[in-house]
Amino acid sequence: MGLLLGLDTGGTYTDAVLFEEGAVEPVRQTAKALTTHQDLSCGLAAAIDAVLADGDVDPVTIALVSLSTTLATNALVEGRGGRAALVFIGFEEADATRGGLAEALAGDPLIHVPGGHSPSGQPCVPLGLAELEDAAKTLKGQVEGIAIVSAFASRNTAHEEEAARLLRAATGLPVTCGHELSARLGGPKRAVTTLLNARLIGLISGLISATESALAARGITAPLMLVRGDGALVSAAFARQRPIETILSGPAASLVGAAVLTGAQDAVVADIGGTTTDIAILQGGRPRLSPDGAEVGGFRTMVEAVDMRAVGLGGDSRVRLDPTLEASLTLGPDRALPLSLLVSEHPHLLTVLEAEAARPLPSEFDASFARATGHTVPGSLPASETSLLSRLAAGPLPLSVLLVNRTDRAHLRRLASRGLIRIAAFTPSDAAHLLGLQSGWNSEAARLGAFLMARQRDGRGQPVAASPEAFARRVLARLEEFSAEAILAVTLRADGLPPDPTHPFIRAGLTDSPRITRLTAGLTLPLIGLGAAAPTYYPGIARRLGSEALIPREAGVANAIGAVAGRISIRRSVHVSTSPDGGFAVHTRSTPTIYPDLPAATQAALQASEAAARAAAIEAGADTPEVTVSFHETRATVEGRPVFIEGEARAEAAGRPRHAAR
Incomplete structure (x- = not known):
């Protein structure tokens, strides 16, 4: 039927896939490039170039391009987006404090205007045209977008439409009306959705323009589609006006890709990345949607989106030892740069790990490094933090060298939370490299890191593990247990049961500890594992859940496949x-x-x-x-x-x- 190009911007990688619609083997070529967070179009361009080169494709033969993106989701989580005003028609002052609206406004202009309708759709009072004209004079040049919400506009849209015509003509700004996004009742909640949409218009429009430019520069003239949060596709023009509907676009695309790659109609889908695991349910070949609307960044919206739970557990989750008698392992929720990747990029650091391993006694700083991310340093950074950051100007340093005094630890935490420093430490990815389950990075660095972690002492003064390999197996077993618990929390909630997988009976059923009593906790549906590391982790996770593991060959690019196959x-x-x-x-x-x-x-x-x-x-x-x-x-x-x-x-x-x- 045609050659299609699917794209997905993830937290670590941007994926590209050439999809031949109607073919027996539709996935023709895949490629990956690092996601460039400062400018997503750069990572997209690199992925496009890679997949075209590998596939030996004439760009003019591509009939359609589709993109799933994390931009809207991340912007709401991080509090980014343009400044927008809310025109609130026919509501009381107290209504602005309900439904999370005050928190969503966060100081942006709120303008009360007379008007609105009754529940039967009859006008309450005439629309306040004078107030709208005054607002137009005030807002022009002060905001990047305007949101308009009128009381009971789902019963009568007249006042929202009239206000939109007036404000568009007077300000030239993009205007979003609440009735365009939802026909449901609930003014404050509809206002939150509309306000967030107005904030995102500039961001999503910029991404679409950059993507279209990258495609045009490569001779690709095919139309561009985007993935909505419910897994459906919409045109770029549609998405420019309703960017809020692209929240949770990536997870929704992965569910569509899971259905395409496996043919499963009903399944639990878990997509593991470097930082998080996204868990959702496939019903009848389609994503199960949230009945209450998507919640992102603490805001509950009226956007129909996939019912998905993201947990801070991934291949790059930092491994820590609890200071308890048994020295139990914890994973995440923070992400670390794997030691094997760090040494691949900075080979001289292998000698640092070797020197730490040669010391007779373990240190709390063993197998831990810091590296500057290169992000722009804010002018408000305290001098003490600026000084610590400057020590990393020449390259990564072990924490034993970087942290000169006790206050440096607090400085390090703040710099890491601001995204200016990234910690490198032992991760499940290192464990997989040591055990030969993954390759591509420095496995000797992984072995030394595991050795340094294994010789740490528990509360009884005994080594944590007998060997580096034993420690690596313990790390992967812990990841399997935590993943199984997170998956059960989602399925228990879907069954209307208390979503608590930490009950002793359930937890015992997920572990491999020998016991006389048979305890089981599992799934009645197959488990589809997605993500580049899915073949490493999900066979063991499915075994713990008593489920069939479905891991497609293209599990690492399921999002990009879902983006174009929906x-x-x-x-x-x-x-x-x-x-x-x-x-x-x-x-x-x-x-x-x-x-x-x-x-x-x-x-x-x-x-x-x-x-x-x-x-x-x-x-x-x-x-x-x-x-x-x-x-x-x-x-x-x-x-x-x-x-x-x-x-x-x-x-x-x-x-x-x-x-x-x-």
Whole structure:
């Protein structure tokens, strides 16, 4: 059907895949490049160049490009994004303190304007045009975007649309209306979603423009799609206006990729990276969505997105020893640069590890280094921290040399939290290199690091492990146990059970300790393992869970495959309520239409939702979308009789991108 290019920007690597739609073996070529966080387009360009060179492909033959990205998610987590104003129409002052709205505003302008509608869609008071004109004069040049939310706009969009026309014309700024993102009730929560969307428009638009430029420079003229948080694809133009919908884009793409690569319809999917493991559930071949809306960076939104849990556990999680009698192992949640990778990049540091191993007694600083990241140093950095950072200007140093006094430890922690210094230490990736399960980095550095960790003493004064290999096996066993617990926490919650896998019976069922009683805790579904390190870890994790391990050959680039193999899917709903004047009101974009009876109103709502979903899917890039509709009623019992409260017509339009189909 065509040659497609899938891209994914991850925390460590940017992946690229050439996907031949309709072929028996659709994955034609894969490539990786380091993610360039300062400018994501650089990593994308490197990955594109690599996959085109390896695949010997003429760029003009590519019919479609699709991208999954962490940019929106990371921006919300890190508090980045443009400054945006919220125009709050028809709400009370107290409403701005509900639903996390005050925290989301974080000092950005909040402008109260008269207006809004009643639950039946009737105007409460006229829209405050004078207040909007004053706001336009104030906001121009002060913010990068405007969010507009009106009371009960899901019942009548007139005031949001009129305010948007006025503010766009007066300021020239991008404007987001709440009804464009969600038809659900809940003004403050809808305001949070709309405000965050307004903040992200500049970031996502910049990424799209940079990606389009990189593609054009390589002669790729195919249209660009992006992955939404529910795994569906949308056109670049659609994503520019609704960037909030790309949060959790990467995890959603991995679920789509898991379904494509394995053919599984129902499974638990775990995607392990360097820092985190993303865990979610595949149901009927599609990602299970969060019923309450996506939560990112502490903000609960109305965005439909994959129901995913991210845990701070990955191949590069730092290994530590608890100061207890048994000296138990902990992993993460902080990430460390693996010793084997550090020495691969700085071979002279192997002699430092050899010197530490030659010392007769262990030290708390053994097998630990620090390296400057090269990020821009803020002018507000204290002199003491600047001094410590300057010691790393010539290259990485062992902590035993870098930390001159006790206060240096606090300086090191602060510099690491700011992203100016990265700690190198023993990690599960080192353990895998030592045991021959992974390759590519310096395995001798991994062996020395394991030796230095193994000879550390527990509370009884005994070595932690008998050999470097024994310590490495202990590290991998701990990663398997922690991963199994995290997976069970997700599945227990999905089953409506208390999501606590730390109960002694459950934990005992996940360990290999000999016992008389048989204790089991596991899955009834297969476990799909994704990530470049999936073949190393997930066979053991699946065994502990009594599950079948499905690890596709292309597990390391599943996100990029999911990015290009997904479908466009748009959902729209139209509500029906009782009218104060009798009859039934169908709430479309503007003034509600009144029908004399419920069957007529239901039919009108179904037709309106179907038309809206079909039009939105075509706008998002679908070729010939198929639409399914349904109607859901809410009734109450009053004096023994059922009484109609509200109805909702739901429509979903889905199809492949038109460019790929052609």
